[in-house]
Amino acid sequence: MTRRQMMAAATAAALTGASSASARDTAGFDAALQAVFDGAETPALGGMVVGRDGAIWTGAKGVRHVGGAPATANDLWHLGSNTKAMTAALYGRLVDKGQASWMATLGEALPDMTMDAVWKDVPVKQVMTHRAGLSDATALGQAWLMTARADPASLTDQRRALGLRMLASRPAGTPGTFGYANSNYILIGAIIERITGASWEDAMRTELFGPLGITTGGFGAPAGDQPWGHGGGQGIDPTGPVTDNPAALGPAGTVHMSLQDYGRFLRVFLNDGAGWLTPETLAVLMQPVGEGQPPYAGGWIVPPGQPWAQGVCLTHDGSNTMWYASTWVAPGIGKAFVAVSNDAQRGRPACQTLIPGLIQSI
Template identity: 45%
Template sequence: MVKRRDVLRGMALAAAGCGVGVAPLFAQGPGDQSAGPTLTPVEGLPEVRVSEAINHVLAPIRDRHHLPGLIGGLVHGDRLESVGVVGIRKVGSPALFQVGDQIHLGSDTKAMTATMIGSLVDEGKLGWAATVEEVFPDQAKKLHPDFRAVTLWQLLTHRAGLPANGPWWMLKQNQSTTEQRRVLMAGMLQSAPLTKPGTKFAYSNVGYAVAGLMAEQVTGQSWETLMRQRLFEPLGMKAGGFGPPGTKGKVDQPWGHQAEGETFTPRQEDNAPALGPAGTVHCTLADWARFAGLHLRAAQGKPRLLKQETFRTLQTPPPGSEYAGGWLVVERPWAGGRALTHSGSNTMWYATLWVAPQRDLAILTATNAGGDPASDACNEAVEALVNLSQIAPDRE
């Protein structure tokens, strides 16, 4: 299960949560670099270039934290411009971590779920103010009265008063993921909320599962199908999928690793499929860059897929909060002002994304390991990539 200590470690919020670990990245400006990156085209990914400079900064971070593998890249506009990767796919295997390998995003899935739901809002199938009672009228009487008026937007901004996690292990494997989410909602929304809905931030994977179920309810399609049709396919995220990357029992993709001190045990597992809207997407770094570029461009007033107003909503926290629709929104000097960020971990992977619209820059990094070493490594990798981004890359 997702661990609260791992996921919000270092996040600049008053309450700890679950499934996200956004660090408050260095306060001072980035250091100087004396030489620009050497870039090599990636076979099969002509738009992506391997940067020896990125490899050079990732390698000591990986070694220092004893990680199996570490990958990172720089996005300008809507393309992954340079990338580096070091390490192996699985402890005990000689297979190297590759640029085109799949990575598990954990709670970085949340911004994707919120964006997919934004397409339903644009079409009038859902509204940000739609309530649980309105979307599920047949079940409303079985729910606690305080939960009936909870809105879609409160679920997406963690202000619905729901707990971080539910009894995922009690869900039946022979049920569809939609039915599992329906059972979860019926069970979790019968008791009184932890806080009065709409008043306080309380990070909740359950809330995103319910938001995903609302999308399923109004469309008659599974969340997984909606993500493929409304996000992955339009963005060209060809490797977008759900659960642990790769074929069970094979090392055709990186495995996740559970941290045990400074050692890591390979695990090809994930959280319960019902958790999907909160954190089960996997994809390549190039795929993830396409999503980052979507929000980067939208923040610059160049929207695709969704209306500008919808992106503005997704990127604007409610008053008194820093958390919007799957994004923590903060101010950072190196970003030139406002930045969007999130991190995610299923305790076997860790991934971090920063979007800096004023810099026309997004930074992505991930490791096939969980725990504190992975969180620290991703933060250090982001800082190193910010430093490298000060050097204008070759953009022929």
């Protein structure tokens, strides 16, 4: 996602209030989904409203791919950069287990990685909030995108190699200033891999999917009888060669799962950590670092001016150019709202329109 897209997403659901309808009355949610889908051209559009006890409502309209079967509320959806909040929370889980520290610097977190001296004192939290000065142009350029899928090295070794390239020279961006880059979360993934001795994918399965009861979580485009991503109006067969970003980018944006399972993750932010994270760690993940716009915390934008949320609000959009996901979380009212589409270009405006419709229907 570009910074412009992020800021547009962060303002799309700004509302002055919400209706007093019961959250258990799902007719309003169904109507909101139908109205947006009828005015959109996306193959499928899905949505979810989550409460403190789990999903209150899920829905889907359209088809899994052009010419294919109908999409369902139980299908799997690619979350794109909304994976970042999971990677940040996974690091927080390791902090709670005494294996990581919120005070760590890159030099301490990656002591065996050769890096320019300027990086050694950069706090990990600054990396997590896109304020370390990392730029995707340093290691994730076109040449990498063209060759990464054929790299025979393990994903752990690939991420370590990317980290070495990222940190070999001085920051390409301005440290302390927000600069959105997937590189930040690939580096957080490499730190998680060093701590756990396992791939980020395995750490996700062990420390996040398993404890939260997420059974449909996976990486890359969903396989089998599931929705396909779309580009240029055409379905992208998940058995094809290019169905997602290279897998090494995983910590920044390759997770897929069902809406209901995504709701299990979002409940963590509605329930003071839900016993999976401590309230103290949850507070760190929800606290922006540094000045300037957008206010960014642990994988979340924290937009001001959201009176409907009755307190702190979290939001993030995600896309791999073939899918789109938009999420808003309002712990103060105990609700989270999700919109997903299997077409990034046509789904983005539909998702960003559906979110306010769902909020107004509570």
